[in-house]
Amino acid sequence: MHMNRRTVTVLATVAGAALLLQGCTGTGGSAKGADAKAPDDPAEVSGTITVLTVRTDLVQDGTMKKYAAEFNKTYPKVKVEFQALTNYEAEIKVRMNTDDYGDVLLIPAVIKKNDYPKFFASLGTAAERGKKYRFTDFTTVDGKVYGQSPVGVMPGFVYNKRVWKEAGVTEWPTTPAEFLADLKAIKAKTDAIPYYTNFAAQWPLTSWTYVDGSVHCDPQATTKLAEDDPWAENSDLRVGDTLLHDIVKQGLAEKDPTTSNWEESKPRTAKGEIATQWLGTWAIIQFQDAAKKAGVNPDDIGFMPFPAQTDGTFCATVGPDYNQAVNVHSPHKEAARAWIDWFTDKSGYDKDNLAISPLEDAPMPEVLKPYEEAGVKLIELDDTAGAKVKLIDDESEVGIYKPEYRQDLVDLARGAKKGSLDDFLGGLGKKWTETQATVSD
Amino acid sequence: MAHAHTHLPPPRAEQLDSEAAKTVSKRGAPAPAPRRARTWRLLTPWLFLLAPLVLLVTFTYAPIANMVAYSFTDWDGVSPELHYTGAENYTEIFTREDLFQVFWVSGYYLVASVIQIVAALYFATILSFSIRFRNFFKGVLFFPSLVNGVAIGFVFLYFFQDGGTFDTVLGLFGYHTDHAWLGTPASANTSLAGVSIWRYLGMNFVLFLGAIQSIPGELYEAAELDGAGRWHQFRYIILPGIKPVLTLTVILSVSGSLSAFEIPYIMTGGATGTETFVIQTVKLAFQFNKTGLASAAAVVLLLIILLVTWVQRRLVPDDRVDLV
Numbered sequence: 001m002h003m004n005r006r007t008v009t010v011l012a013t014v015a016g017a018a019l020l021l022q023g024c025t026g027t028g029g030s031a032k033g034a035d036a037k038a039p040d041d042p043a044e045v046s047g048t049i050t051v052l053t054v055r056t057d058l059v060q061d062g063t064m065k066k067y068a069a070e071f072n073k074t075y076p077k078v079k080v081e082f083q084a085l086t087n088y089e090a091e092i093k094v095r096m097n098t099d100d101y102g103d104v105l106l107i108p109a110v111i112k113k114n115d116y117p118k119f120f121a122s123l124g125t126a127a128e129r130g131k132k133y134r135f136t137d138f139t140t141v142d143g144k145v146y147g148q149s150p151v152g153v154m155p156g157f158v159y160n161k162r163v164w165k166e167a168g169v170t171e172w173p174t175t176p177a178e179f180l181a182d183l184k185a186i187k188a189k190t191d192a193i194p195y196y197t198n199f200a201a202q203w204p205l206t207s208w209t210y211v212d213g214s215v216h217c218d219p220q221a222t223t224k225l226a227e228d229d230p231w232a233e234n235s236d237l238r239v240g241d242t243l244l245h246d247i248v249k250q251g252l253a254e255k256d257p258t259t260s261n262w263e264e265s266k267p268r269t270a271k272g273e274i275a276t277q278w279l280g281t282w283a284i285i286q287f288q289d290a291a292k293k294a295g296v297n298p299d300d301i302g303f304m305p306f307p308a309q310t311d312g313t314f315c316a317t318v319g320p321d322y323n324q325a326v327n328v329h330s331p332h333k334e335a336a337r338a339w340i341d342w343f344t345d346k347s348g349y350d351k352d353n354l355a356i357s358p359l360e361d362a363p364m365p366e367v368l369k370p371y372e373e374a375g376v377k378l379i380e381l382d383d384t385a386g387a388k389v390k391l392i393d394d395e396s397e398v399g400i401y402k403p404e405y406r407q408d409l410v411d412l413a414r415g416a417k418k419g420s421l422d423d424f425l426g427g428l429g430k431k432w433t434e435t436q437a438t439v440s441d
Numbered sequence: 442m443a444h445a446h447t448h449l450p451p452p453r454a455e456q457l458d459s460e461a462a463k464t465v466s467k468r469g470a471p472a473p474a475p476r477r478a479r480t481w482r483l484l485t486p487w488l489f490l491l492a493p494l495v496l497l498v499t500f501t502y503a504p505i506a507n508m509v510a511y512s513f514t515d516w517d518g519v520s521p522e523l524h525y526t527g528a529e530n531y532t533e534i535f536t537r538e539d540l541f542q543v544f545w546v547s548g549y550y551l552v553a554s555v556i557q558i559v560a561a562l563y564f565a566t567i568l569s570f571s572i573r574f575r576n577f578f579k580g581v582l583f584f585p586s587l588v589n590g591v592a593i594g595f596v597f598l599y600f601f602q603d604g605g606t607f608d609t610v611l612g613l614f615g616y617h618t619d620h621a622w623l624g625t626p627a628s629a630n631t632s633l634a635g636v637s638i639w640r641y642l643g644m645n646f647v648l649f650l651g652a653i654q655s656i657p658g659e660l661y662e663a664a665e666l667d668g669a670g671r672w673h674q675f676r677y678i679i680l681p682g683i684k685p686v687l688t689l690t691v692i693l694s695v696s697g698s699l700s701a702f703e704i705p706y707i708m709t710g711g712a713t714g715t716e717t718f719v720i721q722t723v724k725l726a727f728q729f730n731k732t733g734l735a736s737a738a739a740v741v742l743l744l745i746i747l748l749v750t751w752v753q754r755r756l757v758p759d760d761r762v763d764l765v
Contacts, residue, residue, distance in 0.1 A: 090727050096519050110519050110730050118521060200598070202710055256603040258623035258713055394517075394729045402728050407712040416625045416713055 036121035036326035036337040039075075046077035047332030049103035049339060052085060052092070054322065059084040067349065071342050078335040099329040103336040106322035107139060107147045109401070113387035116146040120325040121333050123148060123340065133344070134358050135320035138383045147323030150344050151282070152356030154318050154368075154378070155210035158283050159276040160269055161302040163192045167275075172304045172314070172374065176243040179307040183252040183276070192275040195247045196265050199257030199410055202403035207279055209400045210317065211240030213381045215308045217315035226385035226392065229433050230400065231425040237400070238425060239308065241409055244278075245421050248413035257410055266290035270301060282321065284367055285354045303367060305376050314376040318356055388439065396435035398428050512736035518726065523733075530737035540738070543718050546630060550701045550717075553634035554694035557642050562687075564642075565649035566675055579650070586643035594707025597636045601708075626714030633705050633715055640704065641697070645690055652683035692753060696746045718742055 039045035051064075058064045059082050068080040083102060085091045092108045095101045096119065111119055122144040123129065129145045130136045139147035164170075167186040173179040183194035198204035213221035215236040224230075230237040247253055254260055254274075268274045270291035277283075281303065288298035305314040324343065326336040343349060350357045354367045364372060371378075390401070399405050405428060411417035412424055512530055516523035534540055564582055568575055585593070600606045601622040611618060623629040656678060664674050680687075702719040705711060711720040719742070726735035 093519050093727070110517065112517075112520060115520055199712070200709075202712075256621040256624055258621060258629065258709060259598060259602040259605070261602075394731070397725075397729050399728065402724075403710070404712070404724070404728075407710075411713050414624075 033117050034121040034328050034333065036123060036330075036333040036340075038337050038341055039334040042074050042338065043076060045075055045334045045338055047335040048079040048081065049330070049332050049335045050081050050083055051339060052083050052088075052102040052105040054085060054088045054106065056084040056086055063352075067343070067347050070347065071339065074342065074346075075335070075338050078332075078338060080339060099327075101327055103327050103330040103332055104324055104339050105327060107325050109390065112391070113139075113141055116141045116325075117144070117328075119328055120146040121328045121330070121337075122146055123326070123337065132360060134318070134360055134380065135323075138320050138386065139323050139325070147325040148340055148344050149320030149323045149358055150347070151321050151350045151353060152318045152358055153280050153282045153321050154316050154356060155207055155214070155278070155280045156306070156316060157276050157304045158269065158279050158287055159302050159304060160192070160272045160274070160300050162297075162300045163190050163272045163275045164302070166190050173307040174309045174314075176239065176246070176307055179243065180246055180250065180252070183247060184250070186275045187252060190272075190275070192272055193254050194252040195254075195276045196260065196269070196274045197244075197248065197253050197257045197410055198260050198262050198265060198277065199407060200260045201262035202407065204262065204277070204279060205403045205406035205410070206401055208240050208244055208406055209237065210280070210319070211278075211306050212236045213317040213379065214306045214315045215239045217310035217313075217377060217379060219379050219382050221317075222381050222383055222389055223385040225400075226388045226436070229429040231429040231432075240306070241406075241425060242421065243307075244406065245409055245413045248410050253410075253414075257414070267294040270294050270296050270298070272296075272300070281355060281365075281367070282353070288354075302370070305371070310377075314371075314374060316371070316376050316378055317381055318378050319381060320358070321355075392432060392435050392439050395439055396431045398431050398435075508736045509740055511733055512740050514733045516732045517730040518732040519730075526733065530734045531741070533734060534737055534741055540721065543716050543721050544699070546705075546715060546717050547698045547701065549630040549634040550637060550698035551695065553638050554641075554698050557638045558645060558687075558690055558694060560638070561642050561645035561649055561690075565646050565653055566679060569650060569653040569679075570671075579646075582646050583643040585640050586647075590640065590703040591707055593636065593640055594704055597632075597704075598708055601632055623709060623713065629709060629713050629715050633708060636704050636708070637701065645694075648686050648690060649683060652686040653679055656682040688753075688757060692750050695749055695753065699746055699749070700742060 053059065053064065055064070064082045068082070071080060072078065088106065089108050089110065092101060092105065093110050096108070096111070107116070107120065116139065124145055126136050126140040126143050126145050129148075133148060134152055135149055136145050138149075139145055163186060164182070167182065167189045169182045169185060173182050186192055186194040212225065212230075213219065213236065218224070218236075221236055224235070225237075229235070231241070232238065248257075265274060265277065266287050267290045269277060269287055271294055284301060284303055287301045291298040291301060305316045308315070324340045326333055326340065330336050344358055349355075350362075351365070354365050356365060356368075357363075364378075392398075393400050393402075408417060409421075409424065412419055412421065511523075513525060513527060514523045515526050515529075564578075568579055568582075602608075603621065607622065608618065620628070622632045660678050661674055664678060669677070700719050701717045702723075705715045705717055706720050706723070709715045711717070711724065716724075718738070722735045722738045722742070725731045725738060
């Protein structure tokens with residue numbers, strides 16, 4: 001065997017490499033605590049900053065450059081460069097193992113809240129920022145805030161008003177049963193697909209988790225997820241999941257969810273081939289744009305809350321989108337901070353996207369006028385237990401923020417998977433509560 | 442390494458020697474090769490190997506070593522803290538039944554690879570004989586191997602859509618099935634396995650064709666003179682002649698079936714009972730942030746494939762075949 005020596009050499013190299021590389025693991029977040037202070041004089045702050053974003057579309061069509069040019073009117077010495085990441089969560093996770101993850105980035109879901117000070121520079125205290133901005137507690141660790149979302153989002157149904165009217169429905173349904181009856185009317189009286197799951201695109205299904213809070217109008221809904229069984233009788237998630245299950249089971253969703261197409265679903269909804277989708281306020285502008293491109297009336301795109309009322313009023317939750325943060329390793333923290341402040345307060349990004357402003361005192365956007373008229377109550381969820389919920393979610397592999405369990409739910413409803421809804425939700429609840437016991441705060 | 446010289450055909454060896462002599466005489470050194478020259482001669486092959494070895498170690502062995510190291514930790518993929526957990530991840534993998542159930546899905550791909558090998562062998566044999574439009578058919582069969590796997594996934598998503606290409610084609614022949622091809626676990630897995638046949642058939646085909654064409658032509662002539670038909674030529678000349686390639690293909694197909702990933706991941710993302718072991722591993726690592734557990738799963742898959750290969754080599758030993 002003259003293979004031996006070579007085998008030994010290779011093994012030795014491998015072992016050596018293993019020892020060497022051990023030291024390279026996760027050095028990204030080794031720094032601890034830093035502040036990104038707002039610059040005193042906008043004319044003096046300088047440097048080139050890299051801003052990471054998920055808005056590939058806005059980088060490609062030059063919209064972000066226009067924002068940067070506007071920003072430079074106030075901060076002439078700062079050069080802003082953009083990097084759009086298509087698969088943000090996976091890519092940023094790898095990059096955050098180094099120090100080089102841009103100067104301004106979006107806080108990814110993978111970073112544990114308690115690790116924020118190791119990765120991001122603080123934007124100020126919660127007490128001070130909370131007066132001016134919404135959503136501060138979503139990124140607050142030990143009284144300091146680490147991120148700020150430039151827009152607020154609200155989950156809800158995007159629907160085609162014309163189709164719903166054609167089916168004879170003029171009032172928003174107030175219970176899941178009414179909602180189902182309305183979808184049936186749409187199926188009977190129009191050619192439209194009453195509800196579109198977007199099963200194949202996966203992530204749209206995860207928005208069903210955000211029914212949480214609006215069903216019982218409870219700002220403490222996240223805390224309840226951390227402490228109780230989310231699928232207990234009459235709990236928010238169970239009500240939402242049962243509705244989705246019934247929609248599919250009663251044949252009110254698209255015929256073959258497995259080959260559904262998200263991009264196509266936008267113009268199809270605009271044209272009235274699809275009646276309803278559970279998404280969020282962020283989707284309205286995309287559907288209106290699709291309507292304009294398809295040459296149909298963008299005003300047909302409507303938005304309605306989850307069909308449930310507490311004390312006679314609808315309820316909707318307002319939460320942050322991705323939070324912008326400053327890299328703790330950034331050499332230009334002041335410039336980075338200046339960008340976040342400007343982008344949040346002055347850029348008009350929220351208005352351009354018909355989104356809810358992150359500023360406490362700003363009025364609601366025009367598209368939510370029907371909400372004001374209907375007296376929909378808007379609440380913000382308390383996110384104190386948010387980190388724990390994420391931890392339970394990962395540990396138990398239930399995945400309330402992942403598409404898989406809703407895909408299973410849809411499969412169950414259309415008979416591609418065996419079992420009953422009660423057993424399915426019960427099984428999830430069991431996994432969840434068992435993990436709750438082992439996870440500490 | 443020094444043996445290399447003896448293997449060179451004689452004329453070239455002489456040439457080299459004379460060249461060596463020339464350099465030596467120029468320097469005016471004594472006749473036997475000096476120590477430096479010998480050291481160089483030993484070193485040269487290694488210098489040539491340096492670039493590929495560096496690449497191999499950096500991009501293959503080092504990451505594997507790292508992965509093995511992670512598999513003994515509870516790392517989440519990004520946190521600066523990681524704890525050594527011993528064999529805990531491995532215990533979890535072997536005690537959790539649900540993690541192994543996904544291997545049933547590999548059954549579909551195993552069956553598909555049998556069909557794929559038989560079909561590839563059939564086409565390779567036919568196209569090794571001289572028939573009309575031979576090169577055209579070769580191109581047609583090999584073409585899918587040139588297309589990016591992700592693109593194939595998307596193309597076939599449209600293909601299987603309700604009222605998509607497949608339904609249209611069937612409609613032309615008068616079948617109106619109205620069947621959701623990716624709708625149930627059995628149907629979805631069969632469809633995906635079908636795509637995988639389409640994708641990898643060309644590669645197998647080219648391997649077989651190369652092996653068949655390396656069989657000396659006289660053998661066929663001799664066989665024909667002895668009155669052997671096409672079937673006998675295949676059975677007694679081609680089949681034994683390509684046995685090593687055939688064994689290799691089977692091993693690759695089995696390991697490919699166990700680690701099927703690309704096509705199901707793009708097309709269904711593992712929904713509707715199409716989750717394979719690798720998709721599950723990716724989900725553990727990138728959705729549930731259990732990098733440690735996922736690394737352990739990857740190591741286990743590697744070991745399973747090595748084991749299967751070893752068993753296979755035991756059952757079908759790779760003897761040298763002598764056709765002449």
